[in-house]
Amino acid sequence: MVIDAWLSGAAPPHYASAALQSFAGTLGDADRQVQSAPSSDIARRDALKSAVGRLTIAAAAAERAVKAEQQIQARQARQDLRAAQADLAAAYRQYFAQQQ
Secondary structure, three states: OHHHHHHHOOOOHHHHHHHHHHHHHHHHHHHHHHHHOOOOOHHHHHHHHHHHHHHHHHHHHHHHHHHOOOHHHHHHHHHHHHHHHHHHHHHHHHHHHOOO
């Protein structure tokens, strides 16, 4: 949403890049939590960690693009974020399916 707002001119670049930087920090916290979580299925935990990592990378790319005011790169980062979010949702479902 932040990238969409920035691309439409509804959010200034400093606000959008700060929001994306904050999001990346939150993802870093999530990554540490996943790493330290006990799991009977290491492969599923690693898949979840990998998905969080992809989302973190996409968020960082989006933040750099917005900060540099590069709309083409921001659009690509938006697509990468959406794909990474879908991957994370699938990995999350798989991870927690083992506990049911």
